[in-house]
Amino acid sequence: MAEVKEFTFQDVAEHNTKNDMFCVIHDKVYDCTKFLDEHPGGEEVMLDVAGQDSTEAFEDVGHSDEAREVLEKLYVGELKRQAGDPGPKAAPSGGNTSPSMKSDGGLSLGLYAVVVVGGFLAYAGYQYLQQQAAAQGQQQA
Structure with a gap:
């Protein structure tokens, strides 16, 4: 071992x-x-x-x-x-989280979520427009 x-x-x-x-x-x-x-x-x-x-x-x-x-x-x-x-860091427990911990971690988590969702929507929109352009190109040919 x-x-x-x-x-x-x-x-x-x-x-x-x-x-x-x-x-x-x-x-x-x-x-x-x-x-x-x-x-x-x-x-x-x-x-x-x-x-x-x-x-x-x-x-x-x-x-x-x-x-x-x-x-x-x-x-x-x-x-x-x-x-x-420093002592071990653990995930905040359900209802015992202090307001300062929620706002500190919540802002960064919220920002992270906005960036991820925004990136996904931008990518999906780009793919949709590419498909539409390809379909129009085939119709014109």
């Missing part, structure tokens, strides 16, 4: 660029470097949490089971907490 590699917050913090990116989610360390280009929300949202505890951001979005399976493939080790490290 292979030994699990342990990382400190300092170790993880050193991996915070597009070409070398680690994230901590539920005290597990993931190398997300190769996944940046594939992330459906874009690389910017991941780079915002690069080299940090990303648990809250990950859970706030509500990732699917498939996304969690992809995440497991990126696993590289466990976080070894040391004295003075």
Whole structure:
């Protein structure tokens, strides 16, 4: 059985660029470097949490089971907490979330949703116009 590699917050913090990116989610360390280009929300949202505890951001979005399976493939080790490290970040619980946490995370989540939905609508509109142009081209020929 292979030994699990342990990382400190300092170790993880050193991996915070597009070409070398680690994230901590539920005290597990993931190398997300190769996944940046594939992330459906874009690389910017991941780079915002690069080299940090990303648990809250990950859970706030509500990732699917498939996304969690992809995440497991990126696993590289466990976080070894040391004295003075911040405590574990968890997803806010149902009704016990303070208003300040809701507005802080809600704005970024809301903005993310607007960008994703807007991008989808723009893409769908573009595809529709392309199909209409192709149909008109065939009718004229």
